[in-house]
Amino acid sequence: xxxxxxxxxxxxxxxxxxxxxxxxxxxxxxxxxxxxxxxxxxxxxxxxxxxxxxxxxxxxxxxxxxxxxxxxxxxxxxxxxxxxxxxxxxxxxxxxxxxxxxxxxxxxxxxxxxxxxxxxxxxxxxxxxxxxxxxxxxxxxxxxxxxxxxxxxxxxxxxxxxxxxxxxxxxxxxxxxxxxxxxxxxxxxxxxxxxxxxxxxxxxxxxxxxxxxxxxxxxxxxxxxxxxxxxxxxxxxxxxxxxxxxxxxxxxxxxxxxxxxxxxxxxxxxxxxxxxxxxxxxxxxxxxxxxxxxxxxxxxxxx
Amino acid sequence: xxxxxxxxxxxxxxxxxxxxxxxxxxxxxxxxxxxxxxxxxxxxxxxxxxxxxxxxxxxxxxxxxxxxxxxxxxxxxxxxxxxxxxxxxxxxxxxxxxxxxxxxxxxxxxxxxxxxxxxxxxxxxxxxxxxxxxxxxxxxxxxxxxxxxxxxxxxxxxxxxxxxxxxxxxxxxxxxxxxxxxxxxxxxxxxxxxxxxxxxxxxxxxxxxxxxxxxxxxxxxxxxxxxxx
Numbered sequence: 001x002x003x004x005x006x007x008x009x010x011x012x013x014x015x016x017x018x019x020x021x022x023x024x025x026x027x028x029x030x031x032x033x034x035x036x037x038x039x040x041x042x043x044x045x046x047x048x049x050x051x052x053x054x055x056x057x058x059x060x061x062x063x064x065x066x067x068x069x070x071x072x073x074x075x076x077x078x079x080x081x082x083x084x085x086x087x088x089x090x091x092x093x094x095x096x097x098x099x100x101x102x103x104x105x106x107x108x109x110x111x112x113x114x115x116x117x118x119x120x121x122x123x124x125x126x127x128x129x130x131x132x133x134x135x136x137x138x139x140x141x142x143x144x145x146x147x148x149x150x151x152x153x154x155x156x157x158x159x160x161x162x163x164x165x166x167x168x169x170x171x172x173x174x175x176x177x178x179x180x181x182x183x184x185x186x187x188x189x190x191x192x193x194x195x196x197x198x199x200x201x202x203x204x205x206x207x208x209x210x211x212x213x214x215x216x217x218x219x220x221x222x223x224x225x226x227x228x229x230x231x232x233x234x235x236x237x238x239x240x241x242x243x244x245x246x247x248x249x250x251x252x253x254x255x256x257x258x259x260x261x262x263x264x265x266x267x268x269x270x271x272x273x274x275x276x277x278x279x280x281x282x283x284x285x286x287x288x289x290x291x292x293x294x295x296x297x298x299x300x301x302x303x
Numbered sequence: 304x305x306x307x308x309x310x311x312x313x314x315x316x317x318x319x320x321x322x323x324x325x326x327x328x329x330x331x332x333x334x335x336x337x338x339x340x341x342x343x344x345x346x347x348x349x350x351x352x353x354x355x356x357x358x359x360x361x362x363x364x365x366x367x368x369x370x371x372x373x374x375x376x377x378x379x380x381x382x383x384x385x386x387x388x389x390x391x392x393x394x395x396x397x398x399x400x401x402x403x404x405x406x407x408x409x410x411x412x413x414x415x416x417x418x419x420x421x422x423x424x425x426x427x428x429x430x431x432x433x434x435x436x437x438x439x440x441x442x443x444x445x446x447x448x449x450x451x452x453x454x455x456x457x458x459x460x461x462x463x464x465x466x467x468x469x470x471x472x473x474x475x476x477x478x479x480x481x482x483x484x485x486x487x488x489x490x491x492x493x494x495x496x497x498x499x500x501x502x503x504x505x506x507x508x509x510x511x512x513x514x515x516x517x518x519x520x521x522x523x524x525x526x527x528x529x530x531x532x
Binding site for chain 2: 215218223
């Protein structure tokens, strides 16, 4: 028999033993296991909520940003032909995505369409509206710079743009969510790890006779460690699973509720994105379990 | 074979457990280690088992230096040595059979091997009828024989016993010693640290006497104490 095959068989035989031990200890310390799973679940739930909040605000901010446009108003005495020559100049400014020329007549027409014939009457013969060029830009953060550049062009009376204040506020909110969330997650994550470590330590304590005997009959370090490590990983995994389950249902319900009332709000609801988040949470849960139990095993299991 | 060359052991708290001990134990020998409490018997055993490392000197077990041995190789050294303790160290929630089988599971033996080997060993120590009993249902002597079976089950070259009869009455102690003798007759090296003077005296095996961390006597066919001491 080759050593590879031999090792595999050895592992298989030992795996049976290891799983048996894990099962025993999971049943034995059920109360503490429950606490460890619960804490892990809460910390991962908070993490999940934080991540969902952040990606949703990002999504909203992105949508609003893409709507940011600069309205360029021409001087009133500027002829339409001259105003039209400005359009390619604006187009040439870097960061400008698209320009649309709106003549004063078109502007008036849309105004009339919006507010009715009274507008036309009150305006009278002379159309007070200027020719306008609507400018879309590719990066909303450059809106100030581009607007200033356009304002310097000859024939431009004024420029107007909006929306970026709201985006700024939204981003600062997202930042706060991030910071507070991170603090909370770190705190709860440490609690989860600590509880898993405690559970593992109790298991080690309950099994100290066996460990002692194992040592004397020549068990390898890893053979002794595996059951504890696995126990931690299972606790972490179930914690994450619980968090994912609660998150999945509550988020689904919340989204449905929100879209009923504020249907235009662009919310993240693609299952691909959600599953990526859930996968991440499960992975983190497993890592938390492994870290917690490794911590105890290292400290209390001098094999 | 076990060789100690000028071995000293000083514990971190300053206790000098062994000082300049040299000895040689050949394969198949039967050795008693005697001496008052604190003479260094337990330390000697811990060194053979590499539970402790010597402060000075060199130790070879079956041709391998335990000082140069890597940590991950220690379990394989221990599989060549069976340990028996004064307090038996059996798992109370497992039967006699399971206690012995446990030692084989730990080293990854095949299930068919375990099924074959465990009854064999239990028969050798005379417990073939108590296989399904739990340790607490057994007498002290039977518990110790279970422990001996467990030490023996992985076919070690050496069995080391630390006060194996310390908790047993004299008749039972004799039974246990006879058990060790039978195992020794089949070629296994036996090393026993003990206070059981009468047994040592009448078995006339090799006796290594320790006092204050030094070997004061090493006699073949020896007795527990010299007439002069």
